[in-house]
């Protein structure tokens with residue numbers, strides 16, 4: 456009963472599968488910065504399983520308003536910045552920050568992620584405006 460429908464669906468699904476294997480999954484064209492309120496810039500920290508963040512030093516200026524966002528490219532990592540009370544993980548990946556004085560802050564991974572965890576650090580530098 457209705458076997459031909461199953462056949463059509465199966466064929467369509469197979470073709471779609473082949474298409475996706477050939478061309479890869481379509482990348483989501485999301486411009487994250489476009490959704491930010493005016494005057495706020497995106498500060499993205501990309502963590503990976505080689506126990507690094509994508510930059511050794513992130514630089515902002517006094518007076519900057521930023522949305523800090525953690526992206527785990529591989530593995531599960533967190534962000535802890537003690538002196539700014541920043542705590543980010545996959546459940547709470549972003550926070551809004553405003554910098555009112557120059558300084559340097561240590562960015563640490565907050566989730567025991569493996570061998571390189573204890574040295575998984577980066578730096579946030581707030582420059583004078």
Ligand SMILES: [Cu+2]
Nearest residue numbers: 564566568572
């Ligand atoms: Cu870690």
